[in-house]
Amino acid sequence: MSTLNEYISKNFDRFTDELIELLKIPSVSADPAYKDDVHNCAAFIKESLEKAGVDKAEIVPTKGYPVVYGEKIIDPKLPTVLVYGHYDVQPADPVELWDSPAFEPVIKKTELHPEGAIFARGACDDKGQMYMHVKAFETMVKTDTLACNVKFMIEGEEEVGSENLAHFLKAEKERLAADVILVSDTALVSKDVPSITTGLRGLSYVEVEVTGPNRDLHSGVYGGAVANPINVLCDMIASLQDEDGRITVEGFYDNVQMVSHEERKAMSEIPFSEEDYKKKLGIKEVKGEKGYSTIERASIRPTLDVNGIWGGYIGEGAKTVLPSKAYAKISMRLVPNQGPDEITEKFKKHFEKIAPDYVSVKVTPHHGGEPAVIPVDSDEYRAASKAMEAAFGKEPVPARGGGSIPIVSLFEKVLGLKTVLMGFGLDTDAIHSPNEHYGLFNYRKGIETIPQFFAEYAKLKNN
């Protein structure tokens, strides 16, 4: 398919410039302050799809941010690939830790990326990976090599739990009819170890509020005699994990599916240096559930993390206050077959149960997501594997991802479709962190691989 790569080579600089323009739009879905930017971003995507050659594109409103839909049907008899991605991004804070502004993209060379990487919020997650599909599609259209019908569904609420997507899928079921869903929102094991994500963790996310006295108190006058809600919150959080790193929430592990000896063996064979891992993170020791390796702890085992905590005086200087309230955002990564609603309910019950008499607690569920597993013995996996092999020159390894793409199970439930998670990011891309970036190598490899997938998938389906 040299014509494809020729076209990509000729146009790669423009592909990069277009992505940079997209990254300048601060489409932060979690913060209402960016409302207009998120909508402008949707318009940008629609226009990009039209320029790339879809028959029609449309901004479909939802109760929240719209979904951008586009399609090109070349032959009803050919298989149809439904591409999913999201144009919203995580908040940029802590902004002071960025070396360059989050929404002023710059290309910098790094040790890992001598070809250069684009630094900006969303560079990888998911604007960079999503835009690869737009440019791969353009390439297939312009080189007349499009082998399947294609439909695009690019949403704007992934980073806040895709709350309105379920309703969208149900309402648009017919229009979304397809044979497979293709998503690039995951990572490779490394630049030279291509991989396809065969499993994802689910998510249960809650916010807790602990209330002590009915007003902030002077810690001198009341300290020692009245329970301090911050201290109590710390006690409660500390009690949620035991010394073996096991989560103490009652019934938390009830539905955890044990991973087969074979799969654990395969995971243990993935090239991985713990020393290197610790060095990159600047930590002396790793920490996790007893009896599992670092790779397993980050993929096939459930977790509990405090994503945010606040209470009392957090300004400059010292204030001797015994506060009325303390808060925390707590998320749990789930594995098959834990259900987010099940776990959220168990957490709520447990947290309320362990709350001592001298405080009151409130547990508010945020979004959740189902864990998912993608079978290796399927046409869609084979097509992805062949496509990657063609682009990377070596067969990809199946890998469990630690993150959550809740919509994967949603797609299966509502549309009855399997999802291929063919991502090109790297764990070092610092997604959700300051200085998020995406390697030009990865961006290009994605654009090269996607047309291969279309071709391979069409072949497999037509046999």
Next chain:
Amino acid sequence: MSTLNEYISKNFDRFTDELIELLKIPSVSADPAYKDDVHNCAAFIKESLEKAGVDKAEIVPTKGYPVVYGEKIIDPKLPTVLVYGHYDVQPADPVELWDSPAFEPVIKKTELHPEGAIFARGACDDKGQMYMHVKAFETMVKTDTLACNVKFMIEGEEEVGSENLAHFLKAEKERLAADVILVSDTALVSKDVPSITTGLRGLSYVEVEVTGPNRDLHSGVYGGAVANPINVLCDMIASLQDEDGRITVEGFYDNVQMVSHEERKAMSEIPFSEEDYKKKLGIKEVKGEKGYSTIERASIRPTLDVNGIWGGYIGEGAKTVLPSKAYAKISMRLVPNQGPDEITEKFKKHFEKIAPDYVSVKVTPHHGGEPAVIPVDSDEYRAASKAMEAAFGKEPVPARGGGSIPIVSLFEKVLGLKTVLMGFGLDTDAIHSPNEHYGLFNYRKGIETIPQFFAEYAKLKNN
């Protein structure tokens, strides 16, 4: 002394209006944003002293905020009372919890204050209580009843640890020569149970920082495999107290002076309803060190409170971040003979010692303060007791205060002077909290009592 009370009655409305003007100045010493306001407040105090009748007043600069000094020497043979107070105030946040703006004083009637109370930051702590001395002084001058020489020393850094006061005292030792120091910055047991504070707790205040990975991480990609500094901070804080409410910092209790059976018996006789206490605070249960009463826990026993905690994502919505750092402000109230430097050092050692390998910790000391005890069998106590009895119609009870006025021990060390803590606030005044207020009853009682103290003290000293 009816002439005195006559003058007070005639001028009380003006006294109140003047205090309200003073309360409009946001002299927050902890926040550099209010620098100019703090300096303006010093100027206001100097002018008030001049109007009240001092021979001379002066704004004495320090490395931080200035001390306002004023004096009136009527006869070198008469005893001299050195009045201490502070014109700086605590930050107003959380501002959203104030029923009326913190720096727009309003007078409202409450169940406890049918005569009305002034609501504003600093209304009680310490502008209201400090200004009573200015108005009591004016009253004595204008009614020609001043019985002692008087010196004023009103500082602007009490709420941030009086960092520059020690140097000021040493430099101004001669000018500050006096027989006793009089301070109103404490509370009465209740409106109808006058009391004099005979003991104060000291303070050790530290800020801790826990660092995990060298950058914020995606909790899906790394969660479960890398220690989360917020969870670790919670574990560490939880471990600082055992189930009996005892502080586990090594050697923390080494120098704690046991309080005599007699004094504990006297404390147990102070009128106090725990049910009422809980009702006012809106709590189901009190919590504290095993083996001590609520009054004892809040006065004669040391404490450990988290005054503030923060880390990770604390904005709107949900962010699945595994943060690099977590922070807390922790203060310990001390009792005789614990030293703030001793305890801060012990805390630092302990906190660093219990830090697990997978994080690094930093402990930064803020200000500290020595605990203090004021002897009951002294001229100054007797004078205060007689003065209160005259104003309230009943003998005051000696009471241990839970708060800290670090400068009391400083005065003894540097100036060799005893301090009388004759405060007129109430624990319900919400100092350091939203809706701080000061009863007009208390404001007036203070202005009535202070001249009585001057008269009684002169009598005792001249016999």
